[in-house]
Amino acid sequence: MKRLGDKMMKLFLILLLACSSLLAKEKIFVVERESSSLAVIEDDVQTSKIPNMRNMNHGVVKFYENDGYVISRDGYVIKFDPKSEKILAEYKTSKSAIGFEINKHYVAVANYDDKSVDILDRDLNPIKKILTNSRNVGIKIYNNYLIFSQMDNDTISVYKDLSNNKRKPVFTLYKEFKNVGELPFDAMIQNEKYIAGFFTSQHFGVVDLEKMSYQKVDIFLDENRQRVLKVPHFGFWSLSTKEVFVPAVGDNKVLVYDNNFKFIKNIQTQGLPVFTSLSPKKDFLAVTFSGKDFPTIQIIDTASLEIIKEFTFDGKVLHVRWSKEKNALYVSVNDTNKVVVINTQNWEIKNEIHNINKPSGLFIYEEN
Numbered sequence: 333m334k335r336l337g338d339k340m341m342k343l344f345l346i347l348l349l350a351c352s353s354l355l356a357k358e359k360i361f362v363v364e365r366e367s368s369s370l371a372v373i374e375d376d377v378q379t380s381k382i383p384n385m386r387n388m389n390h391g392v393v394k395f396y397e398n399d400g401y402v403i404s405r406d407g408y409v410i411k412f413d414p415k416s417e418k419i420l421a422e423y424k425t426s427k428s429a430i431g432f433e434i435n436k437h438y439v440a441v442a443n444y445d446d447k448s449v450d451i452l453d454r455d456l457n458p459i460k461k462i463l464t465n466s467r468n469v470g471i472k473i474y475n476n477y478l479i480f481s482q483m484d485n486d487t488i489s490v491y492k493d494l495s496n497n498k499r500k501p502v503f504t505l506y507k508e509f510k511n512v513g514e515l516p517f518d519a520m521i522q523n524e525k526y527i528a529g530f531f532t533s534q535h536f537g538v539v540d541l542e543k544m545s546y547q548k549v550d551i552f553l554d555e556n557r558q559r560v561l562k563v564p565h566f567g568f569w570s571l572s573t574k575e576v577f578v579p580a581v582g583d584n585k586v587l588v589y590d591n592n593f594k595f596i597k598n599i600q601t602q603g604l605p606v607f608t609s610l611s612p613k614k615d616f617l618a619v620t621f622s623g624k625d626f627p628t629i630q631i632i633d634t635a636s637l638e639i640i641k642e643f644t645f646d647g648k649v650l651h652v653r654w655s656k657e658k659n660a661l662y663v664s665v666n667d668t669n670k671v672v673v674i675n676t677q678n679w680e681i682k683n684e685i686h687n688i689n690k691p692s693g694l695f696i697y698e699e700n
Contacts, residue, residue, distance in 0.1 A: 357374070357657075357698070357699045358374075358655060358656065358657050358658075358696050358697070358698055358699070359372060359373070359374055359414060359696070359697045359699050360372070360373040360374075360653070360662060360671075360694060360695070360696050360697075361373075361382075361393050361400070361414070361694075361695045361696075361697060362664065362671060362688055362691045362692075362693070362694055362695075363388050363391045363392075363393065363691065363692045363693040363694075363695075364381070364388060364688065364689040364690055364691060364692075365388050365389050365391070365666075365689075365690045365691075365692050366689055366690040367381075367383075367388075367689045367690070368383065368384060368385050368386055368387065368388050369381045369382060369383045369384075369385055369388070369689070370382040370385055370388075370393070370402070371688045371689070371691065372417060373662075373671065373685055376660075376673055376682075376683050376685060377685065378671075378685050378686075378687060378688060380417060382412060382417050382419070384419065385402055385404065385410060386402075386404035386405075386406055386408045386410065386422075387404050387405040387406040387408075388402075388404060388405070388692075389405045390405050390692075391403065391404055391405065391692075391693065392431075392432075392693060392695075393693065393695035394432070394434055394695075395414065395695070395697050396434040396435075396436075396454075398413075398414070398415065399411060399412075399413070399414075399420075399434075399454065400412045400413065400414040400697060401432070401434060401439065403429050403431070403432045403441065404429070405428065405429075406424075406427065406428065407424050407425050407426040407427050407428050407429045407443065407445065408422055408423070408424050408425075408429075409422065409423050409424075409425060409429070409432060409439060409441055409452065409456055410422045411454075411455065411456055414697040414699070415699060420455075421455055421456040422456065423452060423456040423457075423458065425441045425443055425446075425448075425450040425452075426441075426443035426444065426445045426446040426448065426450075427444075427445035427446065428443065428444040428445035429441050429442065429443050429444065429445075430442050430443070430444050430467070430468070430469055431469065431470070431471050432471065433471050433472060433473045433478075434454075435473055435501075436454075436497070437453070437454065437495075437497070437498070437499050437500070437501055438451055438452060438453055438454065438459065438501050439451075439452045439453070439454065439456065440452075440471055440473065440478055440480075441471075442468040442469055442470070442471040442480050443467075443468060444467045444468070447463065447464055447465050447466050447467060447468070447484075448461050448462055448463050448464060448468070449461070449462040449464065449468050449471065449478075449480055450462075451478075451501060451503060453499075453500070459500060459501065460501075460503060462491070462503070464482050464485070464489070465484070465485070466482035466483055466484035466485045466487070467482075467483040467484055468480050468481070468482060468483065469481050469483050469516060469517055469518055469519070470516060470517070470518050470519025470526075470528055470529075470566075471519075472519055472520070472521045472526060474521060474524065474526065474541045475541075476492060476493040476496075476497065477490055477491065477492055477493070477506065477541060478490075478491040478492075478493070478503060479491075479519070479526050479539065479541070480519075481512075481516035481517075481519055481528050482516070483515055483516055483517060484515075485510075486510065486511055486512055486513060486514060486515070486516065487508055487509065487510050487511075487512065488508070488509040488512050488516070488526070488528060488537065488539055488546070489505065489507075489508050490505075490506045490507045490508070490509075490539070490541070490544070491503045491504065491505055491506055492504060492506035506544075507544055509537075509539060509546045512528060512530075512537040512546065512548075513528070513530035513532075513533035513535060513537050513548070514530055514531065514532040514533045515530055515531035515532050515533075516528045516529065516530050516531075516537070517529055517530065517531050518566045518567070519566060520566035520567075520569065520571075522571060522591070524540060524541045524542045525538050525539070525540060525541070526538070526539040526541055527549075527566070529566060534550070535548040535549060535550050536548070536549045536593075537549075549593055568606060568607045568608060569608060570608040570609060570610035570617060571591075571610070572610060572614045572634060573614065574590060574591065575588055575589065575590060575591070575596065575634070576588070576589045576590070576591060576593065577608045577610070577617055577632075577634075578608070579605035579606055579607060579608050579619065580598075580604075580605060581604060581605065581606060581622075582604065583604070584600060584601050584602070584603060584604060584605075585598045585599060585600060585601060585605070586598070586599040586601055586605055586608060586617070586619060586632065587599075588637060596637075597637055599632060599637055599638075599639070601619060601621070601630060601639070602621065602625055602628060602630060602642065603621035603622070603623060603624065603625025603628065604621055604622050604623055604625070605619050605620070605621055606620050606621060606622045607619070607620040607651070607652070609652050609653070609654065610634070610654075611654045611661075611676070612654055612655075612656045614634060615633070615634055615635065616631055616632065616633060616634060616640075616676070617631070617632040617634055618630075618631055618632075618652045618654070618661060619631075619632060620649050620650075620651075620652060621649075626648040626649060627644050627645045627646065627647060627648060627649060627665075628642065628643065628644045628645075628649070629642070629643050629645075629649055629652060629663060630642045630643075631643075631679065640679075641679045643663070643674065643681070645663065645665045645668075645672060646665065646667070646668050647665045647666055647667025647668040648665070648666045648667050649663055649664065649665060649666070650664045650665075650666045650691070650692040650693070651663075651664040651691075651692055651693050651694050652664070652694070653694035653695070653696060654676075655696070656696065656698065657698070659675060659676045659677045660673050660674065660675065660676060660682065661673075661674040661676050662674075662694050664691040664692055664693070664694050665691070666690055666691060666692060669686065669687065669688055669689055669690065669691070670684050670685060670686045670687075670688060670691070671684075671685040671688055671691055671694070672684050672685075673685065
């Protein structure tokens, strides 16, 4: 009897998981740079648009739980409902905002223009403005710490939330690392490591957020230990479980390191790579390019570290995004106002979604 009960319970759990997978549905929000809008794609069809999204040149969308947030080039943070597609709130933090992070209880915004970091609640009501006398970049959250880099002061700041994860955070300066490198410009979080990049220093800065210590890490272009002279924003890197993939930007290469930044291999590419995007299973890497190769993407097999497929479109490719629920790669083709869908099983073009005005960033919300 117990065996039968266990079997029934297993069957119930399998059915529950299958039903939840069927109910989960992706919505793709596409930044339309010229029309201050987000285009909405469902089931590979453009279904609607959300207007009045301010200056969407380099607009970024993030989701937290069932809320959507947009940061605009002209310093607005906009909260919207990704299900109803309605704007719920907006708040202008500055004339120019560069990045933001979302926590259960707050939104943190790094500003360029008024040289501050804003802490807002989830409904975008202001809580605190941290004045830094610097353009601020590389904003990240780790546990109850808020970390960002001060571009003009060559400083990495760590603020601690003393509220014990209550609704209203209470931030105070916890530690600052000075003279970290010249002109920090971006950062990423890798486990407990905050990794900062610099415009003019030939190293990366690494803050261990458990030990609260700082070290400089030299990154080289190849086995001959040639220095990397130009690196892109870390959002253009890809982190797998074992490797770090870095588009070289100034050279026709994707650089491959292990997680301790030990050099593994250079992958020779067609052009100057700008963006690398790792598939959900981390088995393929899509690479986009600048200059004459703007219309091209190449696909790299992460097991063999070889290029297996190449696509060239009729306009500049500004972004790519892998689907998590189906075998598809979405490609934003800016000049010809469309998003192309590539079948990632046979590597053939499956569909073209037209009438999307100057598309750039592609952002996926998993609707439940």
